[in-house]
Amino acid sequence: MSKILIRGAKVLGGEPQDVLIDGDTIAGVGTGLSADGAEVVQADGKVLLPGLVDLHTHLREPGREDSETVLTGTRAAASGGYTAVFAMANTFPVADTAGVVEQVWRLGQQHGYCDVQPIGAVTVGLEGSKLAELGAMHESAAGVTVFSDDGKCVHDAVIMRRALEYVKAFGGVVAQHAQEPRLTEGAEMNEGVVSAELGLGGWPAVAEESIIARDVLLADHVGSRVHICHLSTAGSVEIVRWAKSRGIDVTAEVTPHHLLLTDELVRTYNPIYKVNPPLRTERDVLALREALADGTIDIVATDHAPHPHEDKDCEWAAAAMGMVGLETALSVVQETMVDTGLLTWAGVADRMSFTPARIGQATGHGRPVSAGEPANLTLVDTAYRGLVDPAGFASRSRNTPYEGRELPGRVTHTWLRGKATLVDGKLT
Missing domain, CATH: 2.30.40.10 (Urease, subunit C, domain 1)
Structure with a gap:
């Protein structure tokens, strides 16, 4: 050796x-x-940091290998300092069965640039109407512990409650994409002054905040764990802070782009800035930074969302939502959190390695830099x-x-x- x-x-x-x-x-x-x-x-x-762990990565394989593959995505992860990533379930076919999650897991094992832990879908086909094979995915070789319909919200409260009850049995966690669909029909950017001036459909903060409020109450009622994906508003921060003060088992993540960019950039009509949840206001950005610093927001997750050129190089309305982030995440965190004095490098290790590894139960990752x-x-x-x-x-x-x-x-x-x-x- x-x-x-x-x-x-x-x-x-x-x-x-x-x-x-x-x-x-x-x-x-x-x-x-x-x-x-x-x-x-x-x-x-x-x-020197412990290898970074990303709880929210889109590797696109199977089905959208024109955007990314497990090989190219894990190479990007290694370039960004990551040694483990959690791969979201919105593939084609959807990762809602033991067979699909095992396929993704084995591809990660084969390529070897970082460990790949699949995230299983909460509902069949991400359709929100029937629970997927949560137990079978957990018992598979992939050992799935995190479940999410990311890209879509588990909007039905009964389905969400059942999912929380199911994963409680084996210590799993449901990671929610908080977006009330009826409040965001036709939404293209953050609802506010800029959307009004540009005449673009608004994505209101309350569409995120109402789902988070509901889900922390459900998690409390069931006694289960819920994780909030890509939290983006000052109001969401306050809800999570309140829930934690009550002892509710909730964790939350913020993306690098929501720590740095605002909806003012949408004035360019450049689809590169089109993302879900949308870029918010400067007030939101500052609240997110403060919440990450004080621990209300537990981790940084990239929401690495690759798209081919033709899906972004088009008019705003037709463009896909999402940004790549694995190779720039640590730089953005240094810019927004370390160089501003809000976090030390030890704090970065906590938010980008120790805690995401703990939430996702990534064995061997997020460990101290010490002998053994x-x-x-x-x-x-x-x-x-x-x-x-x-x-x-x-x-x-x-x-x-x-x-x-x-x-x-x-x-x-x-x-x-x-x-x-x-x-x-x-x-x-």
């Missing part, structure tokens, strides 16, 4: 230390470490600043809102169980 000595890394942003990897395990952390025959990586003060732990690690050059160039993305799609924008930070190395998947910014 190979040995790797990472010399002079700021572990979780602390004082420089050496980290010795022996095979698939961290063998030691300290100063002045040495190992005969070890490959030496000079960190030179770069920040799996060597799932990422090394970040936090002093770097550069322009985002999607031509260099590992993802099959290029629909990033950050093209040409200067962002800080660059992942230089990623290790999955001691095996380098990214070296000096290049995939192995």
